[in-house]
Amino acid sequence: MSDSPKTSVEMREVRLAFDEKEILTGVSLAVPALSRLVVLGQSGSGKSTLLRLILGLLKPNAGEVMFNGLNVTRMGRLRLNRMRQKIGMVYQYSALISSLSVRDNLALPLEELTSKPRGEIDQLVDEKLTMVGMADARDKMPAELSGGMRKRVGLARGIIMDPELILYDEPTAGLDPVISSVIDELIISLSEKIGATSIIVTHEMESAFKVATHMAMLYQGKIIAADTPEGFKASNDPVVAQFIAGDTQGPILQATTS
Ligand SMILES: Nc1ncnc2c1ncn2[C@@H]1O[C@H](COP(=O)(O)OP(=O)(O)OP(=O)(O)O)[C@@H](O)[C@H]1O
């Protein structure tokens, strides 16, 4: 569409502290519409926190978070709920509701947030499950699925509302290399099929370079690098280079152990 904005998400000098501890100390980041941005960062650096700020589940202490040119920081509950219908979230541990079948897990947002008739909802559920290759699991309970299958169902649920933006928190963590590749390919094909922007948080380098069109690195409360994957690979920044190489020598461990 011609009126779609060029920037999906923008953060400006975002600061956030939990109790006394400053986790984000001035994060600035622009996510171009339809890009797939991979956010890299150490465990505990605040990656999940960034995603929660975008969803408006957390308010920053300072700075601004924008989605589609609208200020998330200033939205009331009604506008936040409306905005969240445009954002799909894929959680680190799938977060499926264990007492509901796969079909009912996927149908839930449609039943709660739309007035679509059951037949149409079933059709949408089948369509999304087919996209992730899980059509056969429709009537299964989450406990009957393997970790990789649960992740795929989590992906299908994340896109059930045809979101403009999909947030992935560690989509391949703990999966075997083959299933990880399947998930990576799904992230790419889903973003293309439904025309969505994606923000993917991960510390798995192979996945990162496979799916990213853009990369950003969160370190000590700030985005210290934002570039193309090629730019990251060639980076002279010692933190970026160490993180990508998974090296024990370099500034990262020195900073956390000193
Ligand atoms: N609700 C909260 N209350 C207090 N502290 C929190 C809260 N949420 C996160 N934190 C702290 O903020 C820091 C960043 O957490 P976050 O979950 O964003 O890290 P992360 O980069 O996603 O880590 P991981 O890679 O391990 O998932 C951590 O030190 C964590 O303990």
Ligand SMILES: [Mg+2]
């Ligand atoms: Mg996290």
